[in-house]
Amino acid sequence: MSTKKAHNQTEIIVTGFGGQGIILAGRILGMAASLVDKKESTLVQAYGPESRGGACNAQVIISDTPIHYPYVNTPKILVAMSQAGYDKFAPFLTPESILLVDQDLVNPEDAVCDSFAIPATRMAENLGNKMMANIIMIGFCTAITGAISADAAQATISTSVPKGTEEKNIKAYSKGYDYGRSTLKGREKRAAGQTGVMA
Amino acid sequence: MKPAVLTGEHYITGDVACAEGAIAAGCKFFGAYPITPATEIAEHMAARLPDIGGTFIQMEDEIAAIASILGAAWTGVKSMTATSGPGFSLMMENLGLGVCTETPCVIVNVQRTGPSTGLPTQTGQGDMMQARWGSHGDYELIALAPSSPQDCFYQTIRAFNLSEKYRVPVLVMADEIVGHMSEKVVIPEAKKIQVVDRPKPSGRKDRFHLYEAGPNGVAPMPAIGDGYNVHVTGLTHDERGYPAMTVEAQEEMMTRIKGKIRNNLDDIIETESYKMEDADIVVVSYGVSVRTGLSAVDQARAKGYKVGLLRLITVWPFPEEMIREIAKKVKGFITVEINLGQVHYEVERCAGGDAKAVLVGSAGGKIIHPEKVLACIQEEF
Numbered sequence: 060m061s062t063k064k065a066h067n068q069t070e071i072i073v074t075g076f077g078g079q080g081i082i083l084a085g086r087i088l089g090m091a092a093s094l095v096d097k098k099e100s101t102l103v104q105a106y107g108p109e110s111r112g113g114a115c116n117a118q119v120i121i122s123d124t125p126i127h128y129p130y131v132n133t134p135k136i137l138v139a140m141s142q143a144g145y146d147k148f149a150p151f152l153t154p155e156s157i158l159l160v161d162q163d164l165v166n167p168e169d170a171v172c173d174s175f176a177i178p179a180t181r182m183a184e185n186l187g188n189k190m191m192a193n194i195i196m197i198g199f200c201t202a203i204t205g206a207i208s209a210d211a212a213q214a215t216i217s218t219s220v221p222k223g224t225e226e227k228n229i230k231a232y233s234k235g236y237d238y239g240r241s242t243l244k245g246r247e248k249r250a251a252g253q254t255g256v257m258a
Numbered sequence: 259m260k261p262a263v264l265t266g267e268h269y270i271t272g273d274v275a276c277a278e279g280a281i282a283a284g285c286k287f288f289g290a291y292p293i294t295p296a297t298e299i300a301e302h303m304a305a306r307l308p309d310i311g312g313t314f315i316q317m318e319d320e321i322a323a324i325a326s327i328l329g330a331a332w333t334g335v336k337s338m339t340a341t342s343g344p345g346f347s348l349m350m351e352n353l354g355l356g357v358c359t360e361t362p363c364v365i366v367n368v369q370r371t372g373p374s375t376g377l378p379t380q381t382g383q384g385d386m387m388q389a390r391w392g393s394h395g396d397y398e399l400i401a402l403a404p405s406s407p408q409d410c411f412y413q414t415i416r417a418f419n420l421s422e423k424y425r426v427p428v429l430v431m432a433d434e435i436v437g438h439m440s441e442k443v444v445i446p447e448a449k450k451i452q453v454v455d456r457p458k459p460s461g462r463k464d465r466f467h468l469y470e471a472g473p474n475g476v477a478p479m480p481a482i483g484d485g486y487n488v489h490v491t492g493l494t495h496d497e498r499g500y501p502a503m504t505v506e507a508q509e510e511m512m513t514r515i516k517g518k519i520r521n522n523l524d525d526i527i528e529t530e531s532y533k534m535e536d537a538d539i540v541v542v543s544y545g546v547s548v549r550t551g552l553s554a555v556d557q558a559r560a561k562g563y564k565v566g567l568l569r570l571i572t573v574w575p576f577p578e579e580m581i582r583e584i585a586k587k588v589k590g591f592i593t594v595e596i597n598l599g600q601v602h603y604e605v606e607r608c609a610g611g612d613a614k615a616v617l618v619g620s621a622g623g624k625i626i627h628p629e630k631v632l633a634c635i636q637e638e639f
Binding site: 086089090093094099100101102103104106107108126127128129130 | 267268269295379380434435438439440441442546549550552553556625627628
């Protein structure tokens with residue numbers, strides 16, 4: 060892969076248990092990048108029995124140029140919401156990758172890259188529905204990585220969640236996004252004020 | 259009624275795009291039996307068709323599913339079914355009935371890995387020769403292979419148009435990855451979508467012959483109830499459609515069935531070239547494997563190899579002449595497909611010893627990685 064292409068292409072894996080909304084999270088990332096941010100994006104997803112309880116995953120590629128091979132080779136971003144999911148994809152991380160975990164569900168002790176933690180499921184429970192942990196994670200991911208724009212994330216969440224739950228989900232998104240912003244501010248000064256470490 | 263064509267930008271799977279393509283082409287009847295990984299097409303058609311004046315029926319099995327779309331076609335509507343490997347096998351006898359009775363219809367096969375139940379949730383391209391020769395007897399049909407959700411939309415429309423124009427079942431040979439992956443699909447305004455309808459008869463009804471071919475070798479097709487004499491049989495039949503148990507009638511029928519395809523290859527065969535201008539190595543591929551091929555071509559070019567890609571959008575009828583011509587100018591072909599050699603043998607046949615023909619295949623279950631093609635280029639050329 061050429062250097063130029065590597066800069067243009069962001070490969071993301073979202074992983075967790077089936078039922079956590081992993082596929083929806085991947086779908087929102089891909090759709091936001093494609094329809095709102097106007098980039099190329101491809102989503103492939105786990106489809107077999109694993110999507111109903113095992114180590115489920117969604118693979119999203121976001122690019123400025125047409126995407127040929129649709130699967131992730133080297134994840135730039137790994138969003139892990141289960142230990143099994145993390146264990147499965149950790150070997151593919153590189154020092155340049157960014158790892159985002161639900162800190163109550165994943166212990167990334169041997170991570171080779173920068174990792175960012177959020178108690179997403181606990182925060183979702185405090186908001187009254189743990190099913191929104193995936194949306195909190197999208198907010199967190201957007202703030203930390205800038206893989207999709209904040210506008211695109213919010214617009215896409217609103218059209219992707221069940222009718223009547225839009226407001227709650229946007230609130231969940233904001234919680235995750237704000238948590239991500241504070242996390243970044245708490246890091247080195249050079250990161251302060253930027254929308255993402257990749258910006 | 260809701261609009262049939264959902265003009266705009268969508269982020270949808272290939273299966274859904276295929277269903278939307280069918281609707282945009284004017285499909286008003288869908289009969290199917292659900293099967294992984296084609297079920298989403300049925301689900302989407304079930305949700306959409308009633309709103310646009312169409313009919314969805316979940317049949318008792320795939321034999322009935324294809325029978326239902328043949329029957330529907332003779333009532334004058336455009337019809338489709340969708341299935342995968344095991345269901346495709348069950349459809350083979352009636353696929354021949356569709357060919358023999360020159361019934362326009364579209365059959366989508368979202369391929370998974372076989373043989374038999376195989377890997378039901380995983381991708382494959384092992385039904386390509388079955389698509390060509392799976393039904394008994396000698397015949398011609400058309401098979402297209404989409405490589406992306408956007409392509410699923412367009413190829414399904416094209417499948418309907420070809421099917422109507424040539425009165426032949428057209429197969430859309432997708433696969434699990436293309437069927438389940440999501441990408442942006444742009445659906446144009448309805449008036450910008452080219453839709454072809456079957457030739458209809460005119461003139462005196464008492465002198466009408468059901469299989470009297472028009473200028474392009476295709477006979478105009480009335481619907482049952484239009485008032486024309488319609489006798490539809492899978493027995494060898496004469497121009498009137500009546501059973502005729504003679505070698506002469508068989509030859510006449512076969513000449514028409516094969517001729518209308520063989521004599522219109524330029525219209526039916528569609529291919530796409532990528533970096534072919536100066537290529538001396540040609541990757542030949544179709545469906546999802548095109549994506550492997552494109553990636554491999556870029557990587558090989560970066561290493562200095564003069565590689566191009568020929569994408570078969572129409573796989574059947576096979577672009578024989580094109581491969582023969584290319585073979586005279588290049589070192590060789592690499593066919594990339596998720597089986598252990600099917601279309602590869604067609605490429606090898608047409609290369610005819612003028613150029614090397616190599617296969618990068620797999621037993622199925624997942625997409626072929628571009629590295630495998632790159633390694634082949636380095637080893638073989």
